[in-house]
Amino acid sequence: MKIREVEVFRQAIPLHKPFRTALRTVTVAESVLVRLTADDGRVGWGEAPATLAITGDSLPAIEAAIRDTMRPLLVGQSVLAHEALLQAVNRSMIGNTSAKAAVDMAVYDLLGQQCGLPLYQLLGGAKDELETDFTVSVGAPVAMGEDAVEAVAGGFQVLKIKVGKDSIERDLERIREVRQWVGPEITIRLDANQGWQVKEAIRSIRQMEEEGLGIELVEQPVHALDLDGLKAVTDAVDTPIMADESVFSPRHALEVLKRRAADLINIKLMKTGGLYKALRVNAIAEEYGVECMIGSMIESRVAVTAAAHLAAAQKNITRFDLDAPLLLAADPVEGGVCYTGRRIAFPAEPGLGIRGVILTSP
Template sequence: MKIRTVETFLVQSSLQKPFVTALRTVHTVQSVIVKLTAENGLIGWGEAVPTHVITGDSIGSIRYAVERVLAPELIGQDVTKREILFERMNRALVGNPSAKAGVDLAIHDLFGKLCKLPLVQLLGGYRESLSTDLTVSVGTPIEMAHEAAKHLAKGFTTLKVKIGTGSLQEDRKRVREIRRKVGADVVIRLDANQGWKPKEAIRMIQQLEDDGMDIELVEQPVAAYDIEGLKEVTRQTQTSIMADESLFSTVDARRLLEIRAVDVLNIKLMKSGGIHEALKINALAQAFGIECMMGSMMETAVGVTAAAHFAASQSNITRVDLDAPLLLSKGFESGGLQYNGSAIELGSGPGLGFDSNRMGQWMKEHACE
């Protein structure tokens, strides 16, 4: 089955409230929807989001990469020969992980539809459902505690708390206030988004340990490039440390794993360039005895559905941070994943389970061109 056309569409979704981290403040989510159409009329869908401060991708660079660089490599090629497709893509384009991810997701969706199986089954079929955390964005200690309590009331028992801005004392107050508000049974994960220097991170995490805050893990406490600093934080603290912005490819994963720089890896399709590379990262981590989390950027349900299928297919992905669609002001009614509180249901439709007619209507409603 050969690919006939490759198209992109720009959509925009508003957030319920600004999403604040140590790296940026997001008010709306803009993304590029990738549409692959095969010669028999089957359609594969993917999503690529610009996250300038992490991947370096922009709306313009994504669309140019997909339409001008990758499309000529794909049109006329057989979607059943996926290794050839990914080889052609990587040979034609260095970097640009989000653009590659958008195409990669669409290829996998199209292949699933050809096989008439949900993607989760094609990739491994380990689980049928998932449970996600819900994020508390940066604010004052009282504001963050109030938001955490609202998440708890919705049935979420695992919270991902954004910190890393302002003083260490302010971050400590944020965590202590949230723990006081939600109680001892709620799982708390911290994400500093590179907000600390190594010595600051060690001091902060040790203080939280002494405070009895019972933090499950701390994500990317130091700068992405500072692998030695990351290793030192891991060595001098009892709390699990997870790499996020330090991890894009299998090359990054191998470096982190060989020196035992972290305890957990956070895989995101927009960083890895899609499912093809993400499978390799997860397999490498498993070989080293290191578990993985499945995360996402600020994406719509298109990209997050693909991440959920990938996460559910793999036994080594033991944690899930796929709440981005829950932060948007409008729901997604075009198929794909469904939320029931913290539970994520994948559905039984082929590929990623999207309804192409409803996808077309959704893109018209959210078009921003």
């Protein structure tokens, strides 16, 4: 099977409600879709959202990278030689990890189809079902409590609470409010999105521990580049600390792990540049005895399906933050993973199992 054609399209899907974090507010999920067509007519899909505040990638930059730089490397190449093909894509330019991720997942989609296996089975097949958390975006404490109760009523057992947008005291109010609304049995994890300073992160997490708020983990409490600060927080508290924006590449993962700067790592395909490098990040973490979570940006079921296949394939990926499609007001994807509340099931079709995408214009 050789790649015959590479096409890019834009997609824009409104969210049910604005999604707010310490870094940005999203009302529309905008992304670039990639469609690879093989010489036998089979099609592989990929997706890359524009997440300027995290990856630095804009829609025009993603389109140009795929169309002008990566397309010439792909056309005419065998999908079975995916190792060399994806190495060439990764070497083709510095950065542009989102564009690389979209191409990468489309190549893996075709590879799975060529082998006649769902991608998660081809990559290891450790799990046949996942359960995602549900994210409560940052807002007024009472509103966050109401959102949390609504998610629990929908069957979610794990909530990811966004904090870090304003004062640490306000964040503590939010966390107390959510815990009061949902009770002691629901798992709560926090994501500060780099929004705290080192000393206030230590002080506030210790306060949560003293109050018995039952926080499972705190994700990226301090600035992504401040590994010394991240380690200081990790060393000073009992609550597990997860690195997210601090880890884009296998090299970043190795640096965090060598320093013991975090207890856990969040893998996102848009950071790593796709499954090829994500597998390496997870393998390095596993060698250090550090578990990983799989997450996503605000993406449709194209990209999230690829992330879910990776998570299902790897035993060391033990936490799943894949609720992004549930935040969208429409679903243009035919096939792919299927949601029943918090549960994610996989299609029987080979590859990603995506049959098509109803293309929408921005």
